[in-house]
Amino acid sequence: MRQSLLSRCVSRAALWLLASGFSLAVQAADLTVSAASSLSAAFRELAPLFEAAHPGNRLLLNFGASGALLQQMAKGAPVDVYASADQLTMNLAQQQQLIVPAARRNFVSNALVLVVPVASVHTPRVLGDLAQPAYARIAIGLPASVPVGRYTQGVLEAAGLWAAIRPKMIGAHNVRQALDYVARAEVDAGFVYATDAALMPDKVKVALAVPTATPILYPVAPVAASAQPELARKFVDFLMAAPAQAVLAKYGFGRP
């Protein structure tokens, strides 16, 4: 029976797709990295470096608030490496036995800053200025799921300002959303990391550096249920090594 040209082409194409699918599964390993939003620019630059050092492997980046990423992992998302913006969320991950504690490392540090829209006429000189009516809306990450919000709440509570500022709080789901609110001038001020403020010098300006009680240290760890445990550890080692640290320093991250 003579097959038509079309059906011959279709069956060839289908065979080719199947074959390529199988070969892909054998060759490359995809490493899924869930990282805090503040790391997005730096990790996007680090991904090709890692892929070049480990050919045949692809880095899949998943960014979000550390708390949200934890929930994804807890509900079974197939993640290989987890980098969070605070120790608390990583401790929660460790308690739930989601990560490999022996391979957990602190790989960068960061700083908390208060930013205002670049065209803003009011610039707070001390933290207490935020209680003034001129600052009606302040972008703060949701403390329940966003580390930068927890750091902010800690600082404000220690300064006795939390009760005054809380009613003005516009909750952000991750630090980049807080930054975006300030950049669009929809809020009068916002608390973000120094590294985030450095990304938009044309839209936000740093009003104050906000010292936190404990240093902001970012931990990274391979995920316990990972399908590529050795590759995951290699990524953690890669982050600790000099080339990656140089890239992170370029974005304003400090040494761990």
Added chain:
Amino acid sequence: MEGAWVPLALTLKVAAWATGLNLFLGVGIGFAMARWRFFGREWVDALLTLPMVMPPTVLGYYLLVLIGSQGPLGAWLLQTFGVRLIFTWQAAVIAATVVSFPLVFKAARAAFETVDPQFEDAARLLGVSEWAVFFRVSLPLAWRSILSGLLLAFARALGEFGATLMVAGSIPGKTQTLSIAVYEAVQAGQDDVANFLVWVTSITCMAVLLAAGRWVPGRVGPRA
């Protein structure tokens, strides 16, 4: 568990306002589009239907650009009235109205187009004013279809998430609707809160659907 009632009340308020606004906008514009032929009518129709097919986040972004403090409409509002729409429940109403408008508009236009013009002409012959022709002839004949469109719009406004999140943010008591509350509870790992909120939302939606079935039974359209 009391945490569900505030978002529920807020969600119902926003959805009610959005549906109310769409009652006037959707029916009015639907009638105009059904009765008035002009060049480019189908293009305008497609434009007005766009919010229904566009992804809500895209719509939310357009709204943010338009009514944000730096947008054309938002800047004018800020300068003239000192009003900032973003992060208010009114912005949530605007988002819900825009996404559910096509549901009412489409239903209204189709309904008015199926109204036999002979009834309206007969009324005019009897000396009835144009307003009365609309309210006493056209609207009653089209009412059932419009009502089903309104109920769909209400349900859509209840569940609106993407556009609302963009322009209204999530402020408990002011703009945190049920969908956003569920999202945040899941992000924060508060599964019990999320479960309760989901139950409340589901029961509310079931109630709306059952009410819809009661008020708009079977046949829709003009009765011969």
